[in-house]
Structure formats: C-alpha cells, structure tokens
Amino acid sequence: MLSVSNAQAIILNLVQPLDNQRDTEVVDLLAAASRILAAPVTSPLDFPHWDNSAMDGYAVRYEDVQDSSAQQPTVLDIIEEIPAGYQPQSIIGRGQAARIFTGAVMPAGADTVVMQEKTRQEENRVFILAAPQAKEFVRHKASFYQAGTQLLPAGIQLNAPEIAVLAAAQCSQLNVYRRPRVAIFSTGDELVTVNQSLQPGQIVDSNQYALAALVRECGAEPLLLGIVKDEPVALEKIITDAVAIADIVLSSGGVSVGDYDYIDKILQSLEAKIHFQAVNIRPGKPLTVATLPTPHSPLYFGLPGNPASVLVTFWRFVLPAIKKLSGIQQGWEPIFLKVPSYDELRSDGQRETYLWGKLHLNDGIYQFHKATGSHSSGNLINLAQTNALALIPVGKTLISPQQEVQVLHLTIP
Numbered sequence: 001m002l003s004v005s006n007a008q009a010i011i012l013n014l015v016q017p018l019d020n021q022r023d024t025e026v027v028d029l030l031a032a033a034s035r036i037l038a039a040p041v042t043s044p045l046d047f048p049h050w051d052n053s054a055m056d057g058y059a060v061r062y063e064d065v066q067d068s069s070a071q072q073p074t075v076l077d078i079i080e081e082i083p084a085g086y087q088p089q090s091i092i093g094r095g096q097a098a099r100i101f102t103g104a105v106m107p108a109g110a111d112t113v114v115m116q117e118k119t120r121q122e123e124n125r126v127f128i129l130a131a132p133q134a135k136e137f138v139r140h141k142a143s144f145y146q147a148g149t150q151l152l153p154a155g156i157q158l159n160a161p162e163i164a165v166l167a168a169a170q171c172s173q174l175n176v177y178r179r180p181r182v183a184i185f186s187t188g189d190e191l192v193t194v195n196q197s198l199q200p201g202q203i204v205d206s207n208q209y210a211l212a213a214l215v216r217e218c219g220a221e222p223l224l225l226g227i228v229k230d231e232p233v234a235l236e237k238i239i240t241d242a243v244a245i246a247d248i249v250l251s252s253g254g255v256s257v258g259d260y261d262y263i264d265k266i267l268q269s270l271e272a273k274i275h276f277q278a279v280n281i282r283p284g285k286p287l288t289v290a291t292l293p294t295p296h297s298p299l300y301f302g303l304p305g306n307p308a309s310v311l312v313t314f315w316r317f318v319l320p321a322i323k324k325l326s327g328i329q330q331g332w333e334p335i336f337l338k339v340p341s342y343d344e345l346r347s348d349g350q351r352e353t354y355l356w357g358k359l360h361l362n363d364g365i366y367q368f369h370k371a372t373g374s375h376s377s378g379n380l381i382n383l384a385q386t387n388a389l390a391l392i393p394v395g396k397t398l399i400s401p402q403q404e405v406q407v408l409h410l411t412i413p
C-alpha cells in the first residue's frame with residue numbers, strides 16, 4: 001500500500017499554487033493580517049530615514065570628548081535642544097553639543113551621542129563624565145534598510161511583524177493572494193444537520209462542520225454544499241457542481257468498498273484521474289485523491305467518512321495542499337516535534353498510526369499525553385482538546401512511557 005510520505009509527495013506535486021497575477025486581490029493593511037503577499041514590496045524610504053539618536057543625552061563631536069573622564073570632564077556649550085520630530089537648525093562646532101532625545105534627528109557636525117547618565121548639566125553647559133565610543137548611540141540613515149531594495153518577498157504570510165514593517169513603509173494597501181476556495185460536502189443516507197431531529201439510524205453530519213472550521217482556520221474559504229444521499233445521480237451532480245467552483249473539493253464518506261460507497265466510481269465516470277485510493281495510515285486508509293479534467297483542474301480529496309479519519313487526513317494531507325495552493329512559498333509539509341511520551345502508545349505495526357492527544361508543558365519541556373477513551377476512528381468524542389498527533393511508524397508496535405515520539409503539532413498555521 002502507498003506510504004504516507006509517498007502520498008504526501010504525490011499530493012504536493014499535484015497542487016498548482018494560485019497565480020500571482022490572476023488570483024490576487026488588494027486589501028487594506030488592517031485586513032491583511034494572516035494573508036499571503038502576492039508581490040514583493042520595495043520602499044522608496046530608507047530605514048532609519050535619517051541619522052538619529054538611540055538615547056536621551058547629548059549629541060557631540062567625538063573628537064571633542066574622547067578624553068573625558070569623571071576626574072577631567074569635557075565641558076561643552078549646549079546650543080540647541082532637539083526633541084523627536086524636530087529638524088535641527090544649527091551645526092555643532094568645536095566645544096559645542098546639542099541636548100537630544102531618543103529618536104530625534106542628529107544635528108550636522110555631531111557624530112556621537114553621550115547618554116544622559118554619563119553627563120551632568122549645569123545651565124547651558126554639559127559635563128561629559130566618560131569617554132564614549134566613536135559614533136556611539138547613533139542609528140545611521142539606511143543602516144536597517146536601503147530604499148529601493150526588497151523589503152518583503154512574495155509568498156510570505158503577513159503576521160504582526162510584517163504588518164509593522166508595511167505600516168512603517170506607508171504601504172496602506174497590499175496585493176495578496178485570494179483565499180483558496182474549498183468546496184465541502186458530506187455523503188450518507190444516515191446524515192442530518194445539527195438542527196434536524198434524529199430518527200433511528202441517523203447521526204449528525206459532524207464532518208461538514210469540522211471541515212468548515214479547519215478550512216477557515218487555515219485561511220481558506222469554505223463553500224458548504226451540504227449533505228448528499230448515497231445515490232449516484234445526486235453524487236454526480238454535487239461533484240460536478242463542486243469542481244466547477246472550487247480549487248479543492250473535500251467530500252467525506254463513500255470511499256471504502258461497501259455497496260453504497262460510490263465516490264470512486266463516479267469520479268471514474270467523470271473521467272477524473274484517480275492518483276490513489278488508499279494510504280497506509282490509521283485512521284484514514286481509504287483516501288481517494290483525484291484531479292478532474294476541467295480547465296482549472298481542481299484537486300479532489302475523497303476523505304473517509306469516520307470522523308477521526310476526516311480530521312487526521314485533513315491535518316496530514318489536506319492542510320499541506322491548501323498551504324501550497326495559497327501561494328505560501330515554503331514550509332508546506334507538517335512539522336514534527338520529538339518529545340517524550342507520557343503514556344504508553346501502541347499500534348499493530350502494520351500502518352503508520354496517528355494517536356490523538358495533547359502536548360503538555362512539563363517544566364518547560366513538551367510531553368505527549370494520549371487522549372483517554374477509545375481511539376476508534378468512529379469516536380469523535382475524545383478528539384475534543386486535541387492539539388497534537390503522535391506518530392507510530394510502520395514496524396513499531398510500542399512506545400513506552402518517557403520514550404521519544406514524533407508528534408505533529410496542530411496549531412495552525
């Protein structure tokens with residue numbers, strides 16, 4: 001059976017990132033947090049914009065003060081006071097200084113700032129009580145960033161640090177990738193919505209709600225198409241509708257070998273290319289990945305119906321695909337941490353097994369705690385509060401308490 005890593009490689013190979021011309025939109029800076037930058041940004045401004053002081057103190061000429069000490073202070077005449085936001089008017093000459101404050105423009109003639117604590121002021125004179133270093137406490141024009149060079153590259157996510165940079169560079173509108181569109185529907189005669197009353201044999205379609213939340217969490221737009229019965233005609237229509245509007249289609253259920261599992265047959269009748277129908281993973285083995293022969297060739301994930309399988313296959317396979325699609329330039333693959341396991345972890349050794357649970361901080365070190373209760377893929381109850389999946393590789397049957405385990409950390413992104 002196809003290994004998890006080969007399945008991931010096939011999926012990432014199939015994903016075409018959004019187009020940096022067609023698939024973009026302009027958003028205000030305040031709405032740009034967590035979006036993906038579609039074009040590199042350059043600024044006509046230098047950072048700092050001008051030489052300025054890093055301290056509250058006195059702007060001086062280094063050559064005047066280089067021999068200063070507490071015993072033999074240099075005495076300078078204060079000829080100007082320069083607060084932040086003020087353009088200095090005078091040129092500092094021999095024996096002169098300017099009172100200056102943090103962030104204020106350096107006056108011409110001065111090249112060094114002496115911090116206030118190393119001075120004593122008496123009326124219009126300042127006593128320099130210690131020799132500074134040459135150019136000390138001056139933040140030089142363009143020393144952080146040179147105008148016209150690249151400020152931010154395309155393909156990065158805009159988080160608080162980038163938003164700060166863009167604000168400082170007066171970029172009030174940004175060219176970002178549009179959100180990937182992800183169509184979601186559930187299949188099954190037994191399914192009802194949260195608001196319908198349950199008849200014997202029925203369950204709530206929790207997968208659609210779970211997938212909508214996951215898609216939204218990773219910055220994409222969920223298009224909810226509802227529940228469809230296990231009927232070929234209805235299924236063919238919903239798949240056709242979904243592929244027409246979405247970049248990625250997620251269905252759940254109907255991909256195993258039962259008499260009412262129609263998804264793969266309908267994909268075949270629609271001339272989809274099915275890349276694989278099963279992966280050596282637990283939970284989530286019956287996973288269908290296909291591409292459809294429409295112009296924009298959306299990627300189709302037929303996720304298995306069991307609720308735990310849906311979440312695990314989303315985290316392991318769909319999330320990296322959405323990341324690549326969204327225009328992010330790198331870091332699509334899941335990140336595994338190596339941590340000690342608090343609990344004993346078991347698998348039959350046949351499939352790459354994912355056990356859900358929580359990373360707990362213990363004295364500054366993460367530890368994996370397995371969720372209590374049944375790890376059946378049909379049990380969604382103990383999935384609540386999951387923030388990590390422990391991985392037991394093929395061939396391994398036991399990870400003992402305190403042994404190291406690889407853990408997929410689920411904080412998105």
Ligand SMILES: Nc1nc2c(c(=O)[nH]1)N[C@H]1C(S)=C(S)[C@@H](COP(=O)(O)OP(=O)(O)OC[C@H]3O[C@@H](n4cnc5c(N)ncnc54)[C@H](O)[C@@H]3O)O[C@H]1N2
Pocket residue numbers: 186187188190191203204205206207208252253254255256257258261283284285286303304305306307309377378
């Ligand atoms: N003979 C075999 N039977 C099964 C195999 C197998 O290899 N041979 N694989 C099992 C595994 S593993 C899984 S996972 C499931 C996958 O089943 P399907 O994708 O065909 O899904 P369904 O049969 O439609 O449903 C399975 C299960 O999940 C519940 N379900 C379905 N949709 C939802 C939903 N939207 N919300 C909540 N729960 C849902 C459904 O009621 C079933 O209990 O196949 C095994 N069988």
Ligand code: MOO
Pocket residue numbers: 281282283284285286304306308309377378
């Ligand atoms: O793959 Mo299934 O998800 O083991 O139950």
Ligand SMILES: [Mg+2]
Pocket residue numbers: 253254255256257258260261305
């Ligand atoms: Mg089935």
